[in-house]
Amino acid sequence: MGTWRRGVVVGRRRMKKKTVCSENRHVRSMERKLRQLQKIISGGGVAGEVVDADTLFQKIAIYIFLLESRVKLLQSVYALFGPHD
Incomplete structure (x- = not known):
């Protein structure tokens, strides 16, 4: 949570920034994947x-x-015209 110094919690702000950075990184990652x-x-x-x-x-x-659909079509064509034993 943070440590107390002179009546103020120190360290919370940094934790919040990490959360925001992590969320931003996640959003950028998702956007990159969607573009791909x-x-x-x-x-x-x-x-x-x-x-x-x-x-x-x-x-x-x-x-x-x-x-x-293409795979099914190719399978049908192969069944009709492919090599027969």
Whole structure:
């Protein structure tokens, strides 16, 4: 909590700054990760443009659905035209 010197608690202020720094670091980390996700997703937006998290997660869901659809299509094509024993 802090130590008492001349009737004033010393050390609390520093603890609060660490908490704020930690929160800021967490927010910056999350923003960086969202920007990386945005780059991965096709049509994720213009470079440097940051979209809100909800929109980005919707785009990610659509992207995953499209990837799954492509995999199913390729599996079907392989089943029809792939090597047969």
